[in-house]
Amino acid sequence: MNYILFDGEVRNSLLPFTFTRPVADIRIGILTIREKWEKYLNATTSPKTEKYLSKKYPMINSRANILLNASFCPTKELVSIILNLKKNEAVFKEDLLIAYFTDDAEQKVDLSDYRKINFEGDLLRVANTWDIFSDNGIALQQDFEMITEGRQSAPISSTNQLINPENIFLEEGAKVEYSILNATEGPIYLGKNSEIMEGNLIRGAFALCEKAVVKMGAKIYRPTTIGPYGKVCGEINNSVIFGYSSKGHDGYLGNSVLG
Template sequence: MNYILFDGPSRNNLLPFTYTRPVADIRVGILTIREKWESYLSCTTTTVTEDYLADKYPMVEMEVNVMINASYLPNEGLVAKIKTLEENQAIFQGDDVIAFFAVEGQEDIDFDDYKAIEFDGDVLKIENTWDIFSKNGDAIKADFELITEDRKSETISETNNLIAPENIFIEEGGAKLEYVSLNATNGPIYIAKDAEIMEGALIRGPFALCESSTIKMGAKIYGPTTVGPFSKVGGEVNNSVIFGYSNKGHEGFLGNSVLGEWCNLGADTNNSNLKNNYAEVRLWDYQTEGFAKTGLQFCGLMMGDHSKCGINTMFNTGTVVGVSANIFGTGGFPRNFVPSFSWGGGSSGFTTYLTKKAFEVTKIVMSRRGIEFTEQEEAILTHVFEETKKFRRE
């Protein structure tokens, strides 16, 4: 069977992260949503997403296909149900379509003509940006069970202080950690190959440190937190998700937050995750173009890919930063919504971060990781620049 992950109606609720990737390539837990599905299905998947992303994330259609809503995270019960799908059948949870059968060339889908199969089991769904951190603990636990089943952890050096070591797993491949405190009482701790935790770090699970990432000396990490691949993290972090290739390398607090890829937080950057009056946090909503309720008391920073901030930057509770913004010299809090390709933020406010200058920086940043900034990537960011023009004060 050919499995295709589609963005679904939650795509716009997950901006700015879905400006530069399909829903399926969001990281929550240890793995991306796509990696979870491919592990459960034992096959590769392709994607139905926005046209401007299709060159990088193409769809491969075969004679028969099963379409899966990428907002839903797989589990054994759901996957078993999906594998039984036949022609003109669809799986629903309430009014939401989780998956449906489609034949090659089938352009119009009328679910009135489908046999509806209700899925009444528990399932995690990522439908808002704040779900990425608020559901991260459950996602780490599920991924941990999936990845470590019938496997044995690498031996952990006796210099480390381990609490609930049965919930700690180190991948083969040379992870380095000495004189570190790992407390897995409240959830598992997963450390991938080529990762490093420097001496003096204090970590509480649930926690995931992905491939080739580093936790700096003396860092304090409270779970549930995920540090994606090729990232560096120092200071204090609480219940946050870093997709990958991003740095928070110095002191400062990051809490109840999500960072995309290729982000960098300057030294002593801090974010607020709780309002002074303890009121419900509102976040910028790209669909209504206003601030919407989250139902959360704790909610910090949402920062899209390629965005950066200078030293001593302070982010207010519930701040959304778009793609490829460069924030510096604020002397206070930047506003709670910073549009994509914004530059500055000091007394003179923001100006437009022109693509020529932005792409020069992007090429340098990516080349440091041995990754080329391709014409394909440039085309995606150029599209985002044009699409988000209405939010900037030109």
Template sequence: MNYILFDGPSRNSLLPFTFTRPVADIRIGILTIREKWEMFLDSTTTTVTEDYLSDKYPMVEMDENVMINASYLPNLELVEMVKGLQDNQAIFKDEDVIAFFHKDSQEEVNFETYEAIEFNEEVIKIEHTWDIFLKNGEALQEDFNLITNGRESIPLSSSNNTIAPQNIFIEEGAKLEFVTLNASNGPIYIGKNAEIMEGTLIRGPFALGDDSIVKMGAKIYGPTTVGSGCKVGGEITNSVIFDHSNKGHEGYLGNSVIGEWCNLGADTNTSNLKNNYAQVRLWDYETERFANTGLQFCGLMMGDHSKCGINTMFNTGTVVGVSSNIFGSGFPRNFIPSFSWGGSGGFTPFITKKAFEVAEVVMARRNIEFTDQDKAILEHIFEETKKYRRE
């Protein structure tokens, strides 16, 4: 069977992260949503997403396909139902479509003609940006069970201090000495060739991706995920950092999501709680206004390729778009559009030529090419988000 992950109606409420990727390529837990589905299905997947992303994330359609809503994370019960789908059948959760059988000859799908199969079990669904950190602990536990099933961790050096070591899994090539790992509240997973420097304190649930580094004396509270190729330090609480991003110095990051290719300057701090303890309002790209999250704790949402200078302060519930550069004293506003350059004193547009120069240098440091596809995606985002900037 050919499996295709589609963005679904949650795509816009997951901006700015879905400006640069399909919903399927959001990281939550240890793996991306796509990686989870592919492990469960033992099959590769392709994507139905926005037209401007389709060159980089193409769809492969065959005679018979199963379309899967990428907002839903797989579990054993759901995957069995998806694998069993037949012609003219669809899986629903309440009124939401999770998956359906599709033939390449079908131009439109009329679900009134489908046999509706109701999924009544619990399932994790990612509908809003804050779900990425809010549901990260549950997703991390499920990924840990999936990845480590039937496998043995490499042994830890006796210099390390561990609590609940049965909940700790270390991949080949990882280096850690004189580190405290407390997995009593959730698992700790350390990826291949990752390094945790001495003096670090980690309380699970926690995942560190391949080739990532935790610097000396860092304090990390779960549930937290750091993707591959990252460098982190200081204090981090209940946050998700996508691949190739750095928070390498002192400063606090809490209840936040950081995209790929981001850099937080030394002593950058995020507020995750309002002084009056009120619920946090966050910029909503669909309504183009601030909306109540229902959360008391919510920090920073930063899109891909964005960066901030030393001593940057972010107010509770700040949204930063793609490829913005924030610096200077004082609190910048709570919504910073994509391709913005400035700080609390105001912003000017960050023109694409300059943004591309930065992206090319940053990616080359990790031996990754900044391709024409990447340029085309960012150019589209620049034009699409022009209405939010003061040109």
């Protein structure tokens, strides 16, 4: 089966971030929306996005496609329905289209001819820019549980002060020394080869993605995500910083999205 994540009507609501990326490549929690879908489906996906972005983000069309609304974050229950989706079937959440089967992703589809399946479970949806930080804690908890299930954290240095250490997970190569990590209110996740330098105060939920760095003397609290290769310092509250973006100096950042 070929899976395609389409932008849908929310793209304009997610500007300016969607000027340079499909909706599926927005990061919320630990992973991007695309990465969440690919982990749940155990398959690769491609985006259906604006024409000017298609050269960098090409869509792969097939004779059997399931198109997925990229504004929705997947759950096990939703994916189990999608994996069994058949021709001329579509999944809805009330009046919102989640997914549909088509033999040509380039053609417009008349969904009135489709058998409609109503999904009644709870779903996280990124429909506005402020959803990225306001729902980051929910997404971070969901991602943490999915990523760490059945796995053991890399060892954490004894120089740190840990609160609720069972809710702290380090990937291979992650480093943290002489810092306070409090995972009482949410998990703390350190991605591969990431680093928290000395003298930092971190309160979960918090995600530091691959090769990202927290410089010395930072204070980070409420659900915050630092994307891959990002560098941060200062005081950060309930914010999401996309990959390759940074807040490299002291000062406050709160209830924000950078990237």
